[in-house]
Amino acid sequence: MQYSDNIIDALSIDCVIFGFKDTQLYVLLVKHGIGPTLGQWALPGSWIRYNESIDAAANRILSSQTSVGDIYLEQFKTFGDLDRFPARRVITIAYYALVNIEKFELHAGPTEADVQWFKVWDVPTMPFDHKTIFESCLSFLKHKVQHEPIGFNLLPPKFTLLQLLELYEAILNQKLDKSNFRKKFLKMNLLVDTKERQQDVSHRAATLYRFDENIYNKLLDKGFVFEI
Amino acid sequence: MQYSDNIIDALSIDCVIFGFKDTQLYVLLVKHGIGPTLGQWALPGSWIRYNESIDAAANRILSSQTSVGDIYLEQFKTFGDLDRFPARRVITIAYYALVNIEKFELHAGPTEADVQWFKVWDVPTMPFDHKTIFESCLSFLKHKVQHEPIGFNLLPPKFTLLQLLELYEAILNQKLDKSNFRKKFLKMNLLVDTKERQQDVSHRAATLYRFDENIYNKLLDKGFVFEI
């Protein structure tokens, strides 16, 4: 075993970390600083240790790229084709994270040369099956945001309805009607009016809203189903 | 390594195999014939071999319980809590299958004492985290059948609209309006009228329909989205 003795050498974790800024959806990639894939951009990943759950392992990887905790992170899919990893048989469990890009301070880990955000429609070639994992994850996200209120994790805690609209447009890759989008969201009673306004904008300031997990859970109990 | 040398000993596969018959949804369980869990009912599972992909491994497990091929099988989720397996650290990849219960000839594998269908609302206690996996899978299926036309895999190739209705009622665990259900499905143009009728029923015979994968794919290309 070439890396460490207390890892499961047939199993790794890879993370697709999404961020959003100015109408653009981004994914975080790391540039490998050692090994045969040196210099290549890839999904952040690592081995799973014997004494940590797979969720814990995914969280550890996320923490190693940033200083912010409490991030939306969920398992996505496991990839286990025979030839996906060249050196030996390795199966990888893919996770995806949704982060507020503003609060996300990047720092490369010890084996990484660089960390950078890439627009999701313009990612570089990646080693192994990372491109497959990423694309599969992006289409998964596209589906997911329409059925569960998770998009907020990509925005600041307080956001405007236009930001939310632009987020959905970025993920779904299509234009949406502003007025109808507002109505649909407000009608759900999922968003809380913070009574605050946008600052420093050169036009009429919009109301800031926030998403409240508790309200969502109460709605769920009443049989509410989130749909966009 | 206690079982074999050419397996990955930290990784297993478990299958949740669903079947449907007479308004009831079933799950297939095996009774362990050896080892510390002897006599207990559990999800069919096995180790992954070094020279097979995880999809191939799942198919192998499925084949070992039956003689029918070409079965709907999909990866569902990976479970990797620290204490999920008592003897040592084992992470399991859960798959789920949808089968036509009529064509499914059961036979217990070499290490199994028995194989049996259980009603999903009445499953026995199971070892490890199999109950968690099963319940998580059932709610996943509930969600999935509403967004993808996969339910047909649980029915015979030719089926009536009432059978389809009852299937959905069983999975969603709720009553549906017969007339509206018919209309919704027929309007999709997803079902092909076989021009055949039910045989040997003591009432007006219903039309038999079949699901055509090719038609579905063509509809998909045109932007069709399956929704129940």
Next chain:
DNA sequence: TAACCTTATAGTTTATTTTACCACAAGTAT
């Protein structure tokens, strides 16, 4: 300061879909 941007926000109107029923058809059983 008034005209003019830009974005926010509140309708309105029309089309479409869903829901809750109803009525009759087509068979079998008595």
Next chain:
DNA sequence: ATACTTGTGGTAAAATAAACTATAAGGTTA
């Protein structure tokens, strides 16, 4: 022949979604 069961087509009302219009609320600029 009549009753009973399930199949099948339809309608009317209600709810939703889509397309579009109008006006408000700022800041910017001539």
